[in-house]
Every structure is written in structure tokens, then in C-alpha cells.
Amino acid sequence: MSVQGEVDMARSRVFGEVAELYDAARPGYSDALVAEVLAYAALGDRAAVEVGAGTGKATMPFAATGTPLVCIEPDPRMAEVLRRNTVNHPGVRVHAGAFEDWQPDGRGYGLVFAATSWHWTDPERRWDLVHAALAPGGAVALFWNPQGVRDGELHAALAGVDRRHGMAGAPHGEPASSYGEVPGDWAGQPGWPEDECRRDGRFTDLRAVRYRQDQHYDTDHYVGYLASLSRYRVLSSDRREQILAETAQVLNDHGGGIDMALFSDLFLARVR
Numbered sequence: 001m002s003v004q005g006e007v008d009m010a011r012s013r014v015f016g017e018v019a020e021l022y023d024a025a026r027p028g029y030s031d032a033l034v035a036e037v038l039a040y041a042a043l044g045d046r047a048a049v050e051v052g053a054g055t056g057k058a059t060m061p062f063a064a065t066g067t068p069l070v071c072i073e074p075d076p077r078m079a080e081v082l083r084r085n086t087v088n089h090p091g092v093r094v095h096a097g098a099f100e101d102w103q104p105d106g107r108g109y110g111l112v113f114a115a116t117s118w119h120w121t122d123p124e125r126r127w128d129l130v131h132a133a134l135a136p137g138g139a140v141a142l143f144w145n146p147q148g149v150r151d152g153e154l155h156a157a158l159a160g161v162d163r164r165h166g167m168a169g170a171p172h173g174e175p176a177s178s179y180g181e182v183p184g185d186w187a188g189q190p191g192w193p194e195d196e197c198r199r200d201g202r203f204t205d206l207r208a209v210r211y212r213q214d215q216h217y218d219t220d221h222y223v224g225y226l227a228s229l230s231r232y233r234v235l236s237s238d239r240r241e242q243i244l245a246e247t248a249q250v251l252n253d254h255g256g257g258i259d260m261a262l263f264s265d266l267f268l269a270r271v272r
């Protein structure tokens, strides 16, 4: 993943290999976060655009409020699951393609949001693109779901597996107790993506909010979650299976399953 430099294109498109697993294993986004975004955007009769909708983990709670949505998703395997998940929401339109190739057609949108996907968009163009899509006063909402292991001993054992395989980093890089209160520090870049937006200069009313809830995974669910992460997907299948088997063994040796702190970091801004 790259938050500021060049995007690893191949890595940005690996999720569709396991679209169903992704849909089953990844956490969703809380109603509180969705309510905060909609209150901030005050859409009125304007529609929203979702960048990198995937299988619809964030689409669904927005669609449930009746918000008209254009969902941009470049991976056809993810888009297929997205279409299936949103079949009962006629206000959801799926656009197959990358954000960088999408044309807003002069329609002024009230909100552009990106759930766990902004880091996959082109850092040189994304603020121009989002600015072009929004009506004056339109909102941008970017959010992620970083997670940290709550038990220090279990965290150390999982970090040991990762280290043996040269995989150090999230979600076992640091225990949940080190995550602090500051939204955005999960990528090792405090201030992300707020600083980038502030430098752009065309947006105002910047806000960042961190939510936290506790999440328990059984071993299979957690291993499935890891297998849906791009850093595991880019490994050869033999290597991935080996690391995941060792990870599962560690969880089972610690009583089975894992308790995580699930954070949702939300960043908001609006066009001046």
C-alpha cells in the first residue's frame, strides 16, 4: 500500500481473487459513522459517489438510508458481488471502472466517500477528481477500519510469526494499546489524509473522528480476514498457506479466536 507515493497497481486489484471471502470476512462500518457522514454532508436531494465500493461493505449502510449512490469499482469480481448485495436498492448504480477513468458528467454530487480505498487512488489526481465531482459545499468522507490485537501476549506471538516470514506490520505491527486516540496514525503517517487535503487548499471544515469497538473473531474468521488483505494476497499460495497455518496454530494455542480493537477512522472535509 502507498498513501503518498506511487500506487502499486497490481496490489490494488487483488481483492477480486477472493471476492466472496472478502465479503464474508471483512468488518463493516458502524451506523454511527454513516450517520456522522450524512449529517455532515446534508445531502438534500443530491446523490453520493462511492470510490472503490468493493463488495459493498460501506455501500449497504448508506443504501439502507435511501441515499442515491453511484458506486465506482474497477474489479469485475468485486462488482459482481456488489451488484448482488445491492439488488434490492434501486437507488444504487454500479460503475465498472477506476475512479481515475470515471466522468461525473457535470452532475454536482453532494458527497464522495471512500471506505478503505482512498490509498489505492492516484495521489497526483485524486483531489482534482473529487473536487470536480462535488457541488460547491459538497463533502468528502474517507474512512478505514484499522484493527489491533488486544491481548499483549497474543500480539507478541503473532508478531513473531510475521517476523519469521518477513511480514512485519499491520494488523500485528503494534498491540491495540499502542494505537492511541489520534485518527489516521494507523498507516504510520500521523496526519494522513488530513495533511494532504489541507495542502490542496480547496477544502475547508476538516474534521477527523475515531470510533472504537471490540470485535471477536473465531480462528477461521480471522484467518479469512488476513487472507483478504492485499499484503497476504501478493504472496505465493504456498507461502500464504504456511503463514496462515502458523497464525491459526498460535490462535488455537491461546484458546482459539482473537479479540481485536476495531477502530474506524473517519476524515471529513468540504469544498470551499
Ligand SMILES: C[S@@+](CC[C@H](N)C(=O)[O-])C[C@H]1O[C@@H](n2cnc3c(N)ncnc32)[C@H](O)[C@@H]1O
Binding pocket: 012, 013, 015, 026, 051, 052, 053, 054, 055, 056, 057, 058, 072, 073, 074, 075, 078, 097, 098, 099, 100, 114, 115, 116, 117, 120, 121, 122
Ligand atoms: C480494500 S477494498 C475496499 C472495498 C470496500 N470499500 C470496503 O470497505 O470493503 C479496495 C477496493 O478499491 C478498489 N480499487 C482499487 N483501485 C481503485 C481505483 N483506482 N479506483 C477505484 N477503486 C479502486 C479495489 O478493487 C477494491 O474493491
